[in-house]
Amino acid sequence: MPTQARVVWDTSFTRYNFGPTHPMAPVRLDLTARLCEALGVFDADGVEVVGAEVAPDELLATVHDDAYVAAVKAASLDPSTAEGTYGLGTEDDPAFEGMHDASARVVSGTVDSARAVWEGDAEHAVNFTGGLHHAMRDKASGFCVYNDIAVGIQWLLDHGAERVAYVDVDVHHGDGVERIFWDDPRVLTISVHETGRALFPGTGWPTDTGGADAEGSAVNVALPPGLSDAGWLRAIHAVVMPLVRSFRPDVLVTQHGCDTHAEDPLAHFAVTVDAQRAAADALHRLSHEVCEGRWVALGGGGYEVVDVVPRTWTHLTAIAAHAPIKTSVPVPEDWRAHVEQVFGRPGPRRMGDLTTEDGPLWWRSWEMGYDPASEVDRAIMATRTAVFPLHGLDIHFD
Numbered sequence: 001m002p003t004q005a006r007v008v009w010d011t012s013f014t015r016y017n018f019g020p021t022h023p024m025a026p027v028r029l030d031l032t033a034r035l036c037e038a039l040g041v042f043d044a045d046g047v048e049v050v051g052a053e054v055a056p057d058e059l060l061a062t063v064h065d066d067a068y069v070a071a072v073k074a075a076s077l078d079p080s081t082a083e084g085t086y087g088l089g090t091e092d093d094p095a096f097e098g099m100h101d102a103s104a105r106v107v108s109g110t111v112d113s114a115r116a117v118w119e120g121d122a123e124h125a126v127n128f129t130g131g132l133h134h135a136m137r138d139k140a141s142g143f144c145v146y147n148d149i150a151v152g153i154q155w156l157l158d159h160g161a162e163r164v165a166y167v168d169v170d171v172h173h174g175d176g177v178e179r180i181f182w183d184d185p186r187v188l189t190i191s192v193h194e195t196g197r198a199l200f201p202g203t204g205w206p207t208d209t210g211g212a213d214a215e216g217s218a219v220n221v222a223l224p225p226g227l228s229d230a231g232w233l234r235a236i237h238a239v240v241m242p243l244v245r246s247f248r249p250d251v252l253v254t255q256h257g258c259d260t261h262a263e264d265p266l267a268h269f270a271v272t273v274d275a276q277r278a279a280a281d282a283l284h285r286l287s288h289e290v291c292e293g294r295w296v297a298l299g300g301g302g303y304e305v306v307d308v309v310p311r312t313w314t315h316l317t318a319i320a321a322h323a324p325i326k327t328s329v330p331v332p333e334d335w336r337a338h339v340e341q342v343f344g345r346p347g348p349r350r351m352g353d354l355t356t357e358d359g360p361l362w363w364r365s366w367e368m369g370y371d372p373a374s375e376v377d378r379a380i381m382a383t384r385t386a387v388f389p390l391h392g393l394d395i396h397f398d
Ligand SMILES: [Zn+2]
Pocket: 123, 124, 284, 288, 293, 320, 322
């Protein structure tokens, strides 16, 4: 029997480290792995936890320019030489010693995940250290050095996949992946994000639908600041599900940046861990529906490193393991004690945010009707209007 879920993790991934004042603190990965361990996810039946080597240059070159890789290597040896060219040595992407190896290891983890799913070694694969969606062919951007997602998708295309769907629910626009496959009709990229009017990278408009020979292959839902669970899940269900069903991918690759959360310090949504878990669950089910469960799930952004990231990605990993954890489950005390020791505060008590007073997680499906007075509905409608006809779908009824 193939592995149920192949999970990429060892402590070497914490070397992806931009320094003590940078928001992308590697402790978020360490705390996620510790929470997975504390809840028995890594020991669950059918789960295989694997490390990753540093990706060779030939693999990076399937997506990235040679000159850029050479620049990352130079900055990696002597960080003081990076002065903003290729996006390196900037406030968002400061150079650090070992940056090339740390970044290329993340790539290898995602490619290995894609390979395992494609070759049938594992039904699902999770790399919560990956999902670095802002990296471009020729430059670092938005805390991302190499685009592990794009290298993974390119690997699938180069090994026989004819169609790959990429769904990005990070609060930021998945611009790097979109740009890299802009002209490629074999890759459907769907990004559900906070509008570029309010947030980095300032792109991702509904009318951005792909290059001349790939119209409709890029999809953007640009949602208003302040968005909460009901609107976020409504947008995902109203846009992602019909398009992916219609596209019929061979593999589903998803990016689960959890910076949509209300407590995230960098963005302006008000989503809960419960809704993030529900989105992961829905995308998992979608993979079974459309591509026999060939699902590669990745991490991404997420800067509330104690209360949010560990729970959301532990849920994601547990869902892939077919051992989902209820949101009412208490967070293990030994994990909380560790957090208290490191951060001087105890961390969350339960695996979800919503309490019985909040009522159950709720969202309204598109078939229930469209409200032109709602800013969320207008954003969804703009996307459906721009791309649904290109896929032969009806903007009102599909
Ligand atoms: Zn499954």
